[in-house]
Amino acid sequence: MSVTHPAGFRASGVVAGLKSTGARDLALVVNDGPSKAAAAVFTSNRAKANPVLWSEKVIEDGRIDAVILNSGGANCFTGAFGFQTTHATAEAVADALGVAAGDVLVCSTGLIGVGDQSFRDAILDNVPPAVAALSGERDGGADAALAIMTTDSKPKESTIESRAGWSIGGMAKGAGMLAPGLATMLVVITTDADLDAATLDRALRAATRVTFDRVDSDGCMSTNDTVTLMASGASGVAADEAEFTTALTALCLDLATQLQRDAEGASHDIAIEVVNAASEDDAVVVGRAVSRSNLLKAAIFGNDPNWGRVLAALGTTDAEFDPYRIDVSMNGVMVCREGEPGDDRELVDLTPRATSILIDLKSGDATATIYTNDLTHDYVYENSAYAS
């Protein structure tokens, strides 16, 4: 159900011919209201795709009618022609729906540099079929979730119900380039709660900060990431902001861990939990540094509890801690205690996919968890062959 689960939304996913496989590659999500309040967050990469440049403007007034998303080409570094393609796409959707182009958000994902005339034609020619296929039923949301996939092995969807009478639905794609400041990640979240744009913006930023922003699969930040939240108000319920933020955060975490579990070529999902940090920033900095150690990630691929690589990585940060007092546990075994060898590393069983690294900085009471993956032969294979 995902994005069509809350009342007031229709969605579709059609074949525009952008994917060489002939799979669905053009998705549309429409908010039928009565409210059109919305919020969005974008990649912090300075190299932004044309749809991001467009959509940053569209969201400024906190109101959108629809989001159109394509896979099969990033429309990034495609110059003025690429930007005109994005503009024309929004115009085509607006014409078909009878709304303003400035209320149509656009998202793309795929290879950077792809966005020529044939790309433009494929999208524009298939906006009418996408509009015609719009459905508020289960299939509409499911087709949209399929259409945004790239190297994802499966669609990612999530829903949450509130006893207060509103619900949230979401879909996501992303399998490589998962990194802070968002990942190659397109996410659309819908709710039938009645909330204004400012509240949606606060809730979305609070939720993404501790979920999508803490997935760091391979340290690479995308040019196209966009998370959009639309509220139709169709439930007629003005949700409590705190309750809504909590529910939204839970839904984002569910989608984020679905992304992690489907990361390109990964064989371990690694949760790096940093505790007793002097500040949350310190905990995040340390977690990220560890999550970016190729040496550690390769060791975990080989089921090798090489804790020295954890310490070598965190030693590169300027977070507050004494490196010779740190404890490190892997899957529950404290392999490093007070900066010295702890329990026997042979006790660590790294064969399960779910992997836990717990780092105790002993410098305060702040905590953060970073979600990453191991570095595998399949990662190298998939990413050396992506463009071909």
Place this chain on the structure above:
Amino acid sequence: MSVTHPAGFRASGVVAGLKSTGARDLALVVNDGPSKAAAAVFTSNRAKANPVLWSEKVIEDGRIDAVILNSGGANCFTGAFGFQTTHATAEAVADALGVAAGDVLVCSTGLIGVGDQSFRDAILDNVPPAVAALSGERDGGADAALAIMTTDSKPKESTIESRAGWSIGGMAKGAGMLAPGLATMLVVITTDADLDAATLDRALRAATRVTFDRVDSDGCMSTNDTVTLMASGASGVAADEAEFTTALTALCLDLATQLQRDAEGASHDIAIEVVNAASEDDAVVVGRAVSRSNLLKAAIFGNDPNWGRVLAALGTTDAEFDPYRIDVSMNGVMVCREGEPGDDRELVDLTPRATSILIDLKSGDATATIYTNDLTHDYVYENSAYAS
């Protein structure tokens, strides 16, 4: 010849039993003077091995008699016992040579957490044989270069002659964890020029800043890196500082590129040259960001000129440039021009091992080159099996 090429030095490399292969694993380099001036630079990692903690003190007075180096164990995160091992090692060398322990620099490389009683015994028991084997001939330097190898496939040596009558010799080890702030890299450089410690320190910092510090093979920074420079003054020639620094830089670059060419599992040596940057710092920041993109490195392994991944990486930096004005060339083909697709990417031949990525930021006149490698199946294999 390497470290024994300049007059006034003897070296040896013996089998202490630290390597399971039975290969040489304990090296000693002695300065017989008349001058004992020296300088050293160390890893900037806060997690420092015990020999680094010791050697940082030893070098403070700019004078050392000898350097002892072991492979087969990092003696890092081994606590007070590990530090006592380092101290005892220096004492043993000092006793055998009739010098002060505070003038003996100690280096280790190998697995973090290794440094128990058997490690200590192996080193201490083999200091006398290492002293007995000291030789100023070619074999002495060659044996030392072999004894510091870990996953290196071959020893790295270099020499330079000055017409002024002095020479420099150097040896290096390092194959993984090659990153800024030095790599898992032990380097010993000798010269028979007559220079005081302050001059050596200036020259060494100037040389390493643009050579070893710009090798970023896999983004991982070691806990043990040390580059030591000793001057015997045995040529009787007080070298011109500028000429010496130039020669030292050339020698360091030679050793640094030998490290790059022998990086674990690599199939491409990638020189990322950033030109027309607003500052040298900007050029380095951009080069490093690109050198750390696993996606780009995997693409180059697959001979895929995926320039979008260059732009996605540099967009994560705060260097001064307009991402939509940048040119990117790969092996001489300008695949991205003014932030748009440039010449046909099919023209790029990435089959040679030597790979060039040229990034024109069009923001000033500063330049820097970062040396990195591709991300390969062999890298993953070697680093997932290192501890076993």
